Amino acid sequence: MSNRGIVSFFRRNAVAYMFLLPWLIGFFALTLYPMLYSLFLGFTDYDFTKPDSTQVIGFANYMKMFGSVFNAQNITAPTGEVMRVDPYYIKSLSVTFIYVFASVPIKLAFALFVAILMNQKLRFIPLYRAIYYIPTLLGGSVAVAVLWRKLFEKDGLINAILGSIGFTDLPGWITNPSYALSTLILLSVWQFGSSMIIFLAGLKQIPMEYYEAASIDGANKRKQFFTITMPLLSPIIFFNLVMQMISAFQAFTQAYIIGGGKGGVMNSTLFYTLHLYIQGWTYHEMGYASAMAWVLLLIIGLLTAIVFKSSNSWVSYGSGE
Amino acid sequence: MKGKSNQVFAKLMTHLFIIVLGLAMLYPVLWMITSSLKPNNMIFSDTSLIPKAVTLENYVSGWKGYAGISFSKFFANSLGLCLAAIVANLASCSMAAYAFGRLKFAGKNLWFSIMMITLMLPAHVTLVPRYILFNTFGWVGSYLPIVVPKFLATDAFFVFLLVQFIRSLPTDLDEAAIIDGCGKVGIYFRIVLPLATPAIITTALFTFLWTWDDFFNHLLYLTKPETYTVSRALRTFVGDAGAVSNWGGAMAMSTLSMIPCFVLFFSLQKYFVQGIATTGIKG
Numbered sequence: 001m002s003n004r005g006i007v008s009f010f011r012r013n014a015v016a017y018m019f020l021l022p023w024l025i026g027f028f029a030l031t032l033y034p035m036l037y038s039l040f041l042g043f044t045d046y047d048f049t050k051p052d053s054t055q056v057i058g059f060a061n062y063m064k065m066f067g068s069v070f071n072a073q074n075i076t077a078p079t080g081e082v083m084r085v086d087p088y089y090i091k092s093l094s095v096t097f098i099y100v101f102a103s104v105p106i107k108l109a110f111a112l113f114v115a116i117l118m119n120q121k122l123r124f125i126p127l128y129r130a131i132y133y134i135p136t137l138l139g140g141s142v143a144v145a146v147l148w149r150k151l152f153e154k155d156g157l158i159n160a161i162l163g164s165i166g167f168t169d170l171p172g173w174i175t176n177p178s179y180a181l182s183t184l185i186l187l188s189v190w191q192f193g194s195s196m197i198i199f200l201a202g203l204k205q206i207p208m209e210y211y212e213a214a215s216i217d218g219a220n221k222r223k224q225f226f227t228i229t230m231p232l233l234s235p236i237i238f239f240n241l242v243m244q245m246i247s248a249f250q251a252f253t254q255a256y257i258i259g260g261g262k263g264g265v266m267n268s269t270l271f272y273t274l275h276l277y278i279q280g281w282t283y284h285e286m287g288y289a290s291a292m293a294w295v296l297l298l299i300i301g302l303l304t305a306i307v308f309k310s311s312n313s314w315v316s317y318g319s320g321e
Numbered sequence: 322m323k324g325k326s327n328q329v330f331a332k333l334m335t336h337l338f339i340i341v342l343g344l345a346m347l348y349p350v351l352w353m354i355t356s357s358l359k360p361n362n363m364i365f366s367d368t369s370l371i372p373k374a375v376t377l378e379n380y381v382s383g384w385k386g387y388a389g390i391s392f393s394k395f396f397a398n399s400l401g402l403c404l405a406a407i408v409a410n411l412a413s414c415s416m417a418a419y420a421f422g423r424l425k426f427a428g429k430n431l432w433f434s435i436m437m438i439t440l441m442l443p444a445h446v447t448l449v450p451r452y453i454l455f456n457t458f459g460w461v462g463s464y465l466p467i468v469v470p471k472f473l474a475t476d477a478f479f480v481f482l483l484v485q486f487i488r489s490l491p492t493d494l495d496e497a498a499i500i501d502g503c504g505k506v507g508i509y510f511r512i513v514l515p516l517a518t519p520a521i522i523t524t525a526l527f528t529f530l531w532t533w534d535d536f537f538n539h540l541l542y543l544t545k546p547e548t549y550t551v552s553r554a555l556r557t558f559v560g561d562a563g564a565v566s567n568w569g570g571a572m573a574m575s576t577l578s579m580i581p582c583f584v585l586f587f588s589l590q591k592y593f594v595q596g597i598a599t600t601g602i603k604g
């Protein structure tokens with residue numbers, strides 16, 4: 001390229017890059033650089049309170065995470081340092097997986113059910129839709145997490161209601177390790193509003209003629225649902241599935257508040273991100289926390305890839321549109 | 322005739338079903354609001370939505386706040402932080418969205434794909450280095466770690482939302498503006514921003530709600546009680562073992578903390594639905 005070519009190339013692009021500049025700085029300084037830096041930190045024993053004594057310890061952080069799978073108590077880092085295997089890592093992983101795999105499908109099914117309910121020619125639908133969105137509006141807040149604790153305590157509202165209709169020997173849902181996670185799953189399902197609105201937008205795109213034609217052919221509601229609604233809605237189900245899955249893996253606030261800043265009774269609500277926070281900010285093991293963050297990234301990336309791959313077989317992108 | 326009355330009956334049943342289900346879902350929130358008006362000793366036993374005795378004592382005791390700092394300070398902090406976040410997001414995200422949605426430049430597709438990937442990136446993978454970075458700047462304990470990233474368009478969701486909207490705008494006005502001597506900067510200020518008002522309102526609205534309700538960043542960076550926001554301050558009602566000493570106060574302040582969200586939601590509902598439906602914003 002000649003000198004004049006370069007000048008005009010820059011002139012053409014300069015204005016656009018000026019507009020893009022804040023984002024570019026943000027991307028390099030606050031996303032790309034931190035990502036690479038945390039990848040590096042994951043191979044060190046970086047301690048926030050004594051950064052000067054940081055050593056590169058190879059895969060020791062990763063062995064610390066998964067050591068308990070191989071019944072290891074301690075692992076030896078390449079530096080000779082003996083480190084204790086994290087006894088709670090696998091627990092946090094399994095708590096998070098149960099949470100994601102239970103809350104996301106139930107939430108999506110419920111959201112779809114409500115969206116179909118709302119996709120009728122009825123009066124007051126905008127009002128109903130707004131009211132059904134309220135839990136989502138408030139659900140992520142500390143206020144609701146505090147409320148949730150109150151609802152599901154041994155002497156909380158839920159037990160008071162169940163008791164008044166004759167149930168006895170009710171557990172403290174939050175304080176019982178068998179039920180604590182379920183209350184958080186319920187809290188997540190309760191916030192179905194965004195998925196509902198996206199489903200509703202999708203349902204409105206399906207031409208009524210399809211259903212009319214199907215009912216002339218003698219297909220009942222059930223058959224119509226599986227042969228018309230589900231296939232035509234599948235791209236939206238797919239989209240909701242990916243987005244909800246990614247955000248469910250990162251759930252934090254509710255578990256933090258309900259567990260009082262810890263993982264709850266017997267770590268029954270020790271979410272992955274909560275464990276990461278405790279390791280990094282309570283114990284200052286930020287090298288380890290960085291390694292944990294990278295494993296989370298890999299897990300989310302892998303699952304997203306699997307969902308994308310599987311979508312070939314169940315998501316139909318209408319050819320006529 | 323019979324078919325018609327059947328239809329009316331079916332419609333009535335649907336209404337009834339929607340209302341009952343909706344009430345069941347809202348019951349906890351409604352109960353919290355009415356409980357905040359009940360005397361402290363009745364909160365635990367009373368499941369009804371109508372308080373037998375009304376008192377404001379919970380509001381008085383809750384408002385006292387934490388570490389000698391009252392909730393008037395916490396509300397002012399939250400409000401100030403939200404306004405700063407809105408200004409930051411609107412400025413930076415609309416600029417990036419204008420470049421992606423309207424301008425032609427080398428490397429556009431590459432940068433746009435990168436932006437879409439950052440949309441899916443879990444925040445935790447940048448968490449520790451960002452914290453270290455902000456700490457070396459001496460920013461931990463202030464609002465800067467929360468506001469400054471927003472001036473750099475790190476909330477990719479809003480860039481995406483605005484790009485989607487700007488792409489849908491007609492471009493024939495641009496040509497007229499160019500003939501009138503308007504540059505690309507002029508088009509941004511005089512045409513694109515005014516036409517993108519609905520998407521800008523949606524962005525402002527969600528920025529407010531997410532900043533208001535955000536807890537994690539406030540927990541990380543707002544280390545001094547005098548900088549606490551409402552959501553950070555509400556956490557002080559819950560003790561370290563998870564025990565709550567002043568339930569009445571906690572409920573009263575929780576109720577108050579929801580009011581701004583309610584008001585914005587019901588007054589700007591249209592923008593809400595639009596924002597969610599066009600981008601599929603997480604909830």
